[in-house]
Amino acid sequence: MNWIAAYTILFNLINDNSDQNTYFSGSRFIKFIQKYNPSVPNYSLLMAERSNKSLSSSRYDYYWDLIGELDDANKFAFFTDVISVIKPYKSTLDLENIINGANLNSVPKNNFQDDIWNAQRLNRITNDIDKSIELGEFNRTVTLAYTCLEGLFKAYINKHLPACSSTSDLIPMSKLVRDDIDKKLKSSTSYPSQMIVCISTLTNVIANSRNSFSESHFDQEANRWVANFARDLLNSLARLVLHFI
Known part of the structure; x- marks a missing residue:
């Protein structure tokens, strides 16, 4: 700034x-x-x-x-x-x-369409993420990014993997989404597999940040760069997954 x-x-x-x-x-x-x-x-x-x-x-x-x-x-x-x-x-x-x-639009923000499960809640969370950065509530930013990924992956699983809809933990859900997209792409074309591997990799980054910087661990220790990084990862990852929903 x-x-x-x-x-x-x-x-x-x-x-x-x-x-x-x-x-x-x-x-x-x-x-x-x-x-x-x-x-x-x-x-x-x-x-x-x-x-x-x-x-x-x-x-x-x-x-x-x-x-x-x-x-x-x-x-x-x-x-x-x-x-x-x-x-x-x-x-x-x-x-x-x-x-x-200095705070907004580092990466274009997603607009979750109404036909996606819990779209209104996801849109509200993404707006709250930017607002939390504006207010300097960086721990909350990371937590909201985590919550938004949970909703995004659950929306994908509900639509494409209903048999796995009982899965609720973030990391296992990210692997289900990753593997399903990987399977679909491999059946129709060749593509750089690292692109899909990043679904679980980036999810782990946000999950670990959330666990490290949650208020129950290190109150107010998350910094602006961590919050912006988590927000940008979320938006990039969401655009990738939304392409397949």
């Missing part, structure tokens, strides 16, 4: 005191950022503290310093929150492109 570029655009939006709806005075900005860092002092104390440390009292400088004290999840939440305030009054498209571009 290019936070400096995002901040430059943000400051230009909130520095125009001709529109009080979008103008952020020092006091307003501090009250706003205190939601994400309660340890930030009020305006008078902050100015005194910065003066004692010979730090700039320029709003551009101390706004940036306060943002810089936030971790990435809270930075993202802060920017998203400010955007929601100023968007009704000014165009925030450039800022949204920077903020959302």
Whole structure:
């Protein structure tokens, strides 16, 4: 994430005191950022503290310093929150492109058609996956990716392997789907077998990530890159399997 570029655009939006709806005075900005860092002092104390440390009292400088004290999840939440305030009054498209571009659409998202078993639930989960990344809930992202794969494989098994519909564990389901697709392809054409082997390989990646980073194991240890990686694997794998459903 290019936070400096995002901040430059943000400051230009909130520095125009001709529109009080979008103008952020020092006091307003501090009250706003205190939601994400309660340890930030009020305006008078902050100015005194910065003066004692010979730090700039320029709003551009101390706004940036306060943002810089936030971790990435809270930075993202802060920017998203400010955007929601100023968007009704000014165009925030450039800022949204920077903020959302780091998190969404790394891989095209699937749209599960209504004729697929539990399609509405699968679509809801994929939307929740992107939202969980936006909110910095990376453990939840990995768990949702796992859950979505369960539903995707179950939909395939219900349609093509009804005799195996009682299978419920993710890894065995992925092997059933993999082997069935492999069998169908081998009967009609030659193809790179690694393409189908990846169904179980990528499933194992997500399953192991979910087990390692679930809240019951290491609370809040999953990072943004893990969450994005799991989301992208899910969408790539889903497009492959959906081709055969």
